[in-house]
Amino acid sequence: MAEWLYEDGVGEARAALVADDRIVAARIELPDTLRVGTVARARLTERMVATLDDGREVMLDRAPPGVTLGAALTVEVVREAIPEPGRAKRARARASDAAPAPGPDLLARIAATGHPVRHLRAHEADALEAAGWSEVLEEASGGEIAFAGGMLRLSPTPAMTLFDVDGDMAGEALAVRAATAAALAIRRHGIGGSIGIDFPTVTGKAARQAVAAAIDAALPPPFERTAVNGFGFLQIVRPRPRASLPERLRDDPVGAAARAALRLIERTPVSAPARFRLPDAVRARIEATPAWIGAIVRRTGRAPIFDR
Incomplete structure (x- = not known):
């Protein structure tokens, strides 16, 4: 059964919907977000x-x-x-005529989905990492998403999020597998708005319908899509209430890396040295954010030491 894993992290809240030991949907929320419903x-x-x-x-x-x-x-x-x-x-x-109130935060939203929510603690085994958390973050920041027989390259742009398909398989087989992989990635990374997928050339009506059917089977509604045109391009439009994970991480890569580093620092056993070597920009961001340092000290009982 699918369940949400939730962490109230330093500098961000994290959640992942996990089914069959793999992440189906990954979400990050920053504390100063002006949330939908506010x-x-x-x-x-x-x-x-x-x-x-x-x-x-x-x-x-x-x-x-x-x-x-x-x-x-x-x-x-x-x-x-x-x-x-x-x-x-x-x-x-x-x-609006409603009374002022904050919008639901990430924890409230995942609880409202009906799936059970498991709160993770830093002293426990890392269930998020076991499900592939770092791999999902790497997909979001780097844009390369591997699937059996090929690769998707994800590129957020102001106009739309684009997926380019590459691989060595025959055109139709590659396109069908890529369609499933792209649909799963769209859900995993919370991508909304206009989305384009550039498939290898697919000839014949039946083949193009098979590609579109693969999208329909793997991507939960609501969404609208076009057919695959003669150039192998298909467009999807989904609701876009908030930024996708790639947009969130790429907007401030140093901040994203700093928050990921804080997660590892918080999980470092007390018996291990509290000395850490980080990229200069990441270390500087952490040192320039007293609230993060204070939270780490409260949670771990010690201040991290950064080697230079």
């Missing part, structure tokens, strides 16, 4: 922009009727901020 007071500062009381800006899905510039209103977040090269897409919101 209802907050704001002021209309542009026709389609509201500024929350804490200073963060949200894009409105439509101009609120009867609200003039500078007037107060209440908004509900319907999409979290999406990191992109240059400037992130601001969170999206709509006017």
Whole structure:
């Protein structure tokens, strides 16, 4: 039976849905995220922009009727901020009559799926790693996803997330396997919005239908897709309430590496030396974040020492 593994980590919350000892879905949430479902007071500062009381800006899905510039209103977040090269897409919101309240956090969301949730502790065996946590993070940050007979190359872009298929098998067989692998990766990494898959040339209607059927069988709804066109391209559109795992890790690779290092530091046995050698940028980020150091000291009872 599938279950969620959940860690309240230093600098991030982590969760993985695990079935048959492998990760089906991996999620990371940062503590300062303006979450979907958050209802907050704001002021209309542009026709389609509201500024929350804490200073963060949200894009409105439509101009609120009867609200003039500078007037107060209440908004509900319907999409979290999406990191992109240059400037992130601001969170999206709509006017609301609801009472201000925070949106559900990662733990609440996974609990609502109906799958059991197991809380992991640092002194226990590393169930996340046993299920392939590091491999999933490497897929997200590096973009290479191996499957039997081939390789997917994942590339998030501002317009869409692209998968390119490569392999040595015959065209149709490779495309069908790649379709299944891409669908599983989309779910594993929480990829939404517009998604394109560039398959090797697939000739014949039956072959193209087999590729599309493989997507339908492996990717849970809701989603819409096109057929495979004559150039081997298929497009999928899924809801995009928040950033995917690749977008999250690639937006701040040093921060992601620092939080991963903190996870290993927290799991280091007390009997082992508390000295660690990290890349300079990662060490500097940790040392520049007193809240992380304080959390590690509280959780482990000792301060880490970083060799230079």
